[in-house]
Amino acid sequence: MELRTAASPKDVKYYTTERLREEFFVDNLFKPGEITSVYSHIDRIILGAAVPLKPIMLTPGEEIRAEYFLQRREMGIINVGGNGKIKVDGTEYALKGRDGMYIGMGAREVIFSSEDENNPAKFYYNSAPAHKAYPTVYIKPEDCVRVELGSLEQSNHRTITKYILPGQVESCQLVMGLTSLKPGSVWNTMPCHTHDRRMEAYLYLDLPEEALVFHYMGEPSETRHIVVRNEQVVISPSWSIHSGCGTQAYSFIWGMLGENQDFDDMDGVSMSTLQ
Template structure:
């Protein structure tokens, strides 16, 4: 597991592009028959991924967490961004098609990832947060998630938001998680941008072709920066940072948040004229 420490926003003003990428961009999460994870000191979020191919993969952080098992003091949200697979939680199997979500609560000891078809494997993406209360393990299929339509073609941000883990969906201790799909010929994921100083957020961009890129904007509203992100890469957004992007084509992204506050609408929008 790789470790990412917090950065002072005053220091970030002086970061080079390489420094920004080293601190905030997660370039390689999905490897065949390996478990890849990054531990962020922003709200103690852990982000990870795996592609079970020739073997099943067990969720295990080694001695990094200094706990007996991964979810001893944590909860986790998992989304399958590949073909059909299953996740076994303490002996009970949960099947996930592409874009289905599984929430696993505090105290579950053994989590194992499987692919149904080794020639077309599942690709599991997950985000984990600290938890102090147990909530039931639950699957929410994309077909059963309630869509929220936002934006318009004229604004180039016609998109659908699916909220998986939140106050009115799958219940959790503090983790919130969902997915945003942009329609063809739409490229902006949100504008005006916003911050939420009470929680941090992580984006995973996917369903992009090899040549496509997202220009992801970050930084304090008066000191914005950008990073170029390609398919299946994630980026950590500190509480003080905007998080918005525009792609060379449409794309899909998974968002996950945790922190002080469990209210999805707790965000402070920044007028475009105040961005620099």
């Protein structure tokens, strides 16, 4: 499990491109036949991926000092690959592409598998510290709350599918979903915002090889950017804006954890203050 420490905004404004990527950018998550994990001190999120060719069991790293991975944690998962299965304490769930799951604290055995090793499942997950055991839930995107925002005129017409949130799938602190931009739109989360009460992680998807996204971060008066491509992640601290502009339409999975779960608890940033 890779470990990332927290960073102060006073320091980040002096980072080089290389240092910025070392701290906040995550690549090579989806390794065939493996489970990969990144543990960030930013609200103690663990993000990672499982690409099973044969069944793989989730095990705790030394970093969390636990008997099993979800002893003190909860987890949200979205499959971004071929058909697969997740077995939780003996109960098996079949997930096709874009299906999701919430697994509550206390689940001892989590096993990932694929139906076809030539087209394996790609299970992307976010995990947060937990204080209460909520039920494990299989999530179909068609059953989720969906919100349409933006416009083609502003190049930000997008659909937000909310997988894990209060009132739909209960969790201790994890909120998770998928945003997809409409053809012709390239901006996400613009006008931008911060939310001091929680951090956020973005996994960018649906980008062909030659396409990319400029992910914008930093304080509103000290913005920076990170170039990201398909299936790459940016970890966004609570003090940072998190917005992006792509060379074409794309999707991204967002996961948030921290002080509260209110999706609309945001501090809007005036366009006139961005620098």
